[in-house]
Amino acid sequence: MIEQIAVVANAAYPLEGILTLPGSHTEKFPAVVFVHGSGALDKDETVGANKLFRDLADGLAIQGIASLRYDKRTFAHGKQMVQELGGKLSVKEEIIEDAIAAVEMLKKDPRMETNRIFIIGHSLGGTLAPRIDAEG
Structure with missing residues (x-):
């Protein structure tokens, strides 16, 4: 089962995302947040015909694990960020803030096991x- 969500670490840069949940489960789920590699990548981390994060999310759901994936900020708002930040873009704005917000979303979701939320980067x-773990 999938749910369309938005990850919002910064109101100027909302990100489309997908929460993938295991089909039928009566207990709380462990969960993962997918964190992108370098480059402007979509929520599936599409490279050519490959959709790495989507495929992993589907496989984890079969194993009873929920996952959250979202568009990378530079994918969804790259032009706006360049105009606003110029060359002063750091990994904090590009990756870390959004990953922390995604983890916080899962921690607030009553369907999740809050002590079993992991990062897959x-x-x-x-x-x-x-660093995401230390700052979040």
């Missing part, structure tokens, strides 16, 4: 996972 997202 690809490439740059994996490198930033300890």
Whole structure:
């Protein structure tokens, strides 16, 4: 089952997302937040014909694990960010703030096990996972 959601760490940059939930489950779910690699990527982290995050979300749901994926801020608002921030874009604005907001959303969802929310980062997202955890 999927739900369309919005991740909003900054009101100027709302991000479209998808919460994928296991089909039938009566208990609370463990959950993951997907964190993008470098580049302007959509919620599925589409590269060519590959949709890495979508495929992982589907597989995790079969195993009883919920997941949250969302468009990267530079994908959804890249031109606006360049105009507003110029060359002063850091990983904080590009990745970290949104990942923290996504984790917080899951923590507030009564269907989730709040002590079993994890980060799955690809490439740059994996490198930033300890910082996201420390700051969030």
